Amino acid sequence: MTRTGLDRPIYLTYLITDLEIGGVPLHLYRLITCLPRKEVRARVISLADEGPVGHKLREAGIPVHACGARSVTDFDALLRLWRLLRAYPPDILHSLLFHANMAARVIGFLAGVPTSRIISEIQTVEIERRWHLIADTLTCRWSRCEVGNSPSVVEHLHRVAHLPRSRLVVIRGGVEVESFASAIPADRALLGCQSDEKVIIWTGRLDPVKGFEQMLAAFAEVSKSRHVRFLLVGEGSYRAAIAELIRHHRLTGRAQLLGQREDVPRLLKSADLFLFGSRTEGLPNALLEAMAAGLPIVATDVSGCRDLIQHDQTGLLVPAGSSRAMAAAVGRLLDDPLMARRLGQNARQWTMQNAAIDAIGNAWLTLYRTLQGERVSRSRC
Numbered sequence: 001m002t003r004t005g006l007d008r009p010i011y012l013t014y015l016i017t018d019l020e021i022g023g024v025p026l027h028l029y030r031l032i033t034c035l036p037r038k039e040v041r042a043r044v045i046s047l048a049d050e051g052p053v054g055h056k057l058r059e060a061g062i063p064v065h066a067c068g069a070r071s072v073t074d075f076d077a078l079l080r081l082w083r084l085l086r087a088y089p090p091d092i093l094h095s096l097l098f099h100a101n102m103a104a105r106v107i108g109f110l111a112g113v114p115t116s117r118i119i120s121e122i123q124t125v126e127i128e129r130r131w132h133l134i135a136d137t138l139t140c141r142w143s144r145c146e147v148g149n150s151p152s153v154v155e156h157l158h159r160v161a162h163l164p165r166s167r168l169v170v171i172r173g174g175v176e177v178e179s180f181a182s183a184i185p186a187d188r189a190l191l192g193c194q195s196d197e198k199v200i201i202w203t204g205r206l207d208p209v210k211g212f213e214q215m216l217a218a219f220a221e222v223s224k225s226r227h228v229r230f231l232l233v234g235e236g237s238y239r240a241a242i243a244e245l246i247r248h249h250r251l252t253g254r255a256q257l258l259g260q261r262e263d264v265p266r267l268l269k270s271a272d273l274f275l276f277g278s279r280t281e282g283l284p285n286a287l288l289e290a291m292a293a294g295l296p297i298v299a300t301d302v303s304g305c306r307d308l309i310q311h312d313q314t315g316l317l318v319p320a321g322s323s324r325a326m327a328a329a330v331g332r333l334l335d336d337p338l339m340a341r342r343l344g345q346n347a348r349q350w351t352m353q354n355a356a357i358d359a360i361g362n363a364w365l366t367l368y369r370t371l372q373g374e375r376v377s378r379s380r381c
Contacts, residue, residue, distance in 0.1 A: 010368050012042040013090035015081070015104050017097035019044070019051030019064070021235065021260055022205050023285040024096050024123050027149075027173055029053055033060050034174075034361035040368070045084055047077060047100055072099060078107055085111035092368055094119045095143075098132050105142035117371065118143040123173070123282035125156045125303040128209065133161040140167060144371060149173045150283035152303035169367065173283045174360030177351050180292035183265035191231065191270070192256065198228045198334050201271035201295075203264055204286040206236030211277030211300065212245060217323035219275070220249040222330050230255040230275075233267055268293035273333055273340065279320055281305055288355055291315075291347035296340035298329040314347040 014032065019025045032042050043063040046054060050066040057064050065084055069077035081103060085093070093113050095104035101120040108118055120143045126132050140146060140163050147169045148154035154170050157163045193199055200219065204210060212232075219230045232242065232255065239257065246255045261267060268274070274290035274297045281287075281304025290297055291308065297315035299305040309315040316333065318325040333340045 009039055009041045010372050011088075011091045012040055012368065013085070013088070013093050014042060014044045015093060015095040015100045015108075016044065016046055017099045018048040019046045019054035019057070019066075020048075021052055025051070025053040027123070027285060028096060029056055029060075030174065030176065030357050031361060031364060032057065032062055034357050035365060039365065043088070045081060047081065047103060078103065081107050082111045085113055089113065090117070092117050092119060092371055094121065096121045096123070098122075098126075098135075101143075102135060102139065105139045109142060115142050116144050119145055119147060119367070119371070121147045121149070122153055122157065123149045125152055125280050125282060127280045133157075137161045137163065143167075145169050145367075147171050147367070148282070150304055150307040152307050153282045156303065171363045171367070172355060172360060173285055173288060174355050174357035175285065175288040175292050175351060176357050177292045177348070177355070180265045180268060180289055181294060181348055181352075183269045183293065185270040186263060186266040188270055191258075191267075193229050194227070196227055198226060198273070199231060199271045200228060200273045200275050200330065201231045201233065201267060201290075202275050202277075202286075203233040203268070203289065204284070206232075206234055206238040206242060208238050208241070209279050210238075211279055211320065212238065212242050214321060214323040214326055215275055215277040216242075216245045216249050216251065216255060218277075218326035218330060219255060220251060221323065221327035222334070223251070223254055226331070226334060228254070228334070231258055231267065231271065232256065233258045233261050233264060235260045264289065265293065268295060271295060273298065273330065275326070275330060276300065276305065277320075277326065278302060278305065283307055288351060292351045292355075294344040294348040296333045296343045297347060298326060298333065300326075308350075309347075313343070314350050315343055 044057055045065045047067050047069045050064055054064045067077035067080040093104050093108050095101045104118050145167050154168045158165055274295040276287055276299040280302055283304050287308055299309050300320040301317040302320050309317055311317045316329040318329050
């Protein structure tokens with residue numbers, strides 16, 4: 001049987017910059033594992049190594065290939081990618097993250113993948129590396145469309161990168177709401193927390209853009225008048241700098257770096273408040289997970305966060321960079337448990353209605369089918 005027509009599975013290749021623990025690789029894992037296997041045949045190519053998310057994908061039965069790139073000019077890795085695309089031409093090539101998007105457009109073209117079959121996905125409002133936007137502007141026509149995971153991302157791409165709206169699509173990120181909403185809380189005592197402490201938590205990738213300077217300054221202010229603990233869950237290149245910030249604010253023993261954890265749903269359910277201080281975002285998975293867990297949230301009023309948090313309805317928004325405003329909002333929620341409970345319940349309800357992973361998977365499947373249908377129509381002309 002030839003691989004043509006709409007009556008057989010869509011052969012998808014996902015190309016991603018790396019498969020380390022992080023928002024985008026975990027988004028990819030959730031997306032692939034929620035798609036119906038009868039309708040989609042998926043494989044994943046990492047420009048870098050296989051990584052821990054690659055291991056999870058393999059355990060789920062998804063083929064994973066690693067190109068082993070050590071730099072953006074690793075031509076051996078790009079040659080491996082070219083060979084993989086030539087050996088198994090995909091119906092659709094779906095790339096995620098900047099370097100993978102550029103590779104899909106250039107190496108995909110050289111490998112014979114038509115631009116009409118390439119989807120690029122962007123998950124951040126880029127404000128610090130403007131050259132990414134310039135490169136996106138110059139190459140956007142080498143893909144069929146560009147998908148942003150929030151209205152803020154798409155608007156930024158149109159307004160700043162000057163991408164035409166006709167090439168832009170919004171498909172929100174999703175989360176397995178029930179796994180967070182029904183998680184059994186972790187034992188606080190095993191985390192070193194005292195029974196009378198209020199627990200504030202943050203989860204994600206340890207990166208400078210996440211606003212640790214403001215969060216730790218705010219926590220230091222809050223801890224002057226309250227018995228509180230701050231749990232920081234995740235790993236990343238900024239760990240040493242965060243540890244120094246903890247020492248600078250004399251928070252040793254009260255602010256803890258827990259590292260990478262496999263029990264994030266249970267940790268979230270054990271906490272009293274979620275604090276999120278990013279300077280920019282796309283549609284933060286960590287924030288979605290905290291909302292699904294029903295936590296009251298204090299987040300910065302930046303792109304991505306404001307797509308999820310409606311101030312005083314599903315959380316509190318504070319100006320980015322203001323540790324004083326952040327401390328005041330945290331104190332307000334800690335001192336008003338009824339308000340905190342209301343915001344947490346509203347946040348969980350919002351995720352159930354707007355961010356359930358199955359609905360997000362259906363939106364992606366619809367896009368894949370549309371592109372596949374366009375290809376079949378052209379082949380019949």
